[in-house]
Amino acid sequence: MNSRHSLIRAVSSLLLAAAVLVAAPARAQAEKIIIDDEGFSLMHMMLLNAPGVEVLGVTSVSGNLWSPRGAAMQLRGLEVMGRTDVPVAQGAVYPLVNTEKATERWEALYGKLTWKGAWMKQWAEPTQQSTPPYYGPNDLTNLPWGAPTTKASPEMAALFMIRMVHQYPGQVTIVEGGPMTNLALAQRLDPEFAGLAKGLVYMGGSFNPHRVLDDRSAVEFAREFANSPRREFNIRFDPEAASIVSRAPWKKITVVPADPSTATQLSRKLLDRAAKAASPALGKLIAGLEPGFPLWDEIAAAVFLDPAIVTEKEDLYVDYDTQFSAAYGDTLSWREHYQPGLGEVKATVVLSVDPRKLEDLIVRVVSAK
Structure with missing residues (x-):
């Protein structure tokens, strides 16, 4: 009898333990991401420091900077932050089709571009922002935080991305802050790439931005959209890559175009506030930003971290013009039933955000311990 009671008590204990396990909420797992961008910006600092986010790697792509220079800055930025555990993989040096000479030819036919990134030599008119020095593709002189002592991975960015989505199927979000050359290469190398990712959040494209702020620098950035509302640099640098990525079978695409950025600004006040909240090492990096x-890329990071900052959005089919014409690189979009049906994927397009919530989020995540 005693042995029977003991058995009943043991079974009851096991059943109770199982019930507790079933009732308990699942332990939250860190969101796995890869950051693909030209250099090392406040966006990187936010995502690397945000709680609940595991950065599997940082990859470089040419855009505002050449990819080798961007990788060197990423390595150095990670060193300063004490995050050398995060690998850096250098990506594509050149766009798929577009070139500096082709861009100069395009300007001779259709007018001057406001910004040309790594190909920029001068502004078309006087502007408050400094003109960056012109470097060659492999020129690593005058890095803003000095040369890194660590080395980039021997694995190229596209291959690293492919390996990560296969290693963690359905778990990896790509946060893209630059041209999409690496993503397009990954998709062409492995047609399963996009479908294996959890999703894509990218800063790029333009729908119909309007000036919101009256600050001089904000006015300067907003004025380019008055006559070219569908043009944005990240896409214009490599339109073919953007079109390939837009038609890849992602589970979820979130587009952060130029539209919400005209209500935001990386002001000295915000930089000082964020630098003060951050650790001394990270604060020094933040304080040194121009x-x-x-807040282009920072909006993309913030939308990934907290979609509640979004105040207006719309689901649209999005693609990009790849014809070498006046509209080369311009954003194409359709509502349901009107898309051409060439493989476009419906995306969530962020049209506006709450600037105060955005700034508060930036300060909060860079100060997270």
């Missing part, structure tokens, strides 16, 4: 620019 103010006056819209």
Whole structure:
């Protein structure tokens, strides 16, 4: 009898333990991401420091900077942050089709571009922002935080991305802050790439931005959209890559175009506030950033971290013009039933965000311990 009671008590204990396990909420797992961008910006600092986010790697792509220079800055930025555990993989040096000479030819036919990134030599008119020095593709002189002592991975960015989505199927989100050359290469090398990722959040494209702020630098950045509302640099640098990526079978695409950026600014006040909240090492990096620019990539990072900052959005089919014409690189979009049906994937397009919530989120995540 005693042995029977003991058995009943043991079974009851096991059943109770199982019930507790079933009732308990699943332990939250860190969101796995890869950051693909030209250099090392406040966006990187936010995502690397945000709680609940595991950065599997940082990859470089040419855009505002050449890819080798961007990788060197990423390595150095990670060193300063004490995050050398995060690998850096250098990506594509050149766009798929577009070139510097082709861009100069395009300008001779259709007018001057506001910004040309790594190909920029001068502004078309006087502007408050400094003109960056012109470097060659492999010129690593005058890096803003000095040369890194660590080395980039021997694995190229596209291959690293492919390996990560296969290693963690359905778990990896790509946060893209630059041209999409690496993503397009990954998709062409492995047609399963996009479908194996959890999703894509990218800063790129333009729908119909309007000036919101009256600050001089904000006005300067907003004015380019008055006559070219569908043009944006990340896409214009490599339109073919953007079109390939837009038609890849992602589970979820979130587009952060130029539209919400015109209500935001990387002001000195915001930089000082964030630098003060951050650790001394990270604070020094933040304080040294040049103010006056819209919060382009930072919005993309913030939308990934907290979609509640979004105040207006729309689901649209999105693609990009790849014809060498006046509209080369311009954003194409359709509502349901009107898309051409060439493989476009419906995306969530972020049209506006709450600037105050955005700034509060930036300060909060860079100060997270």
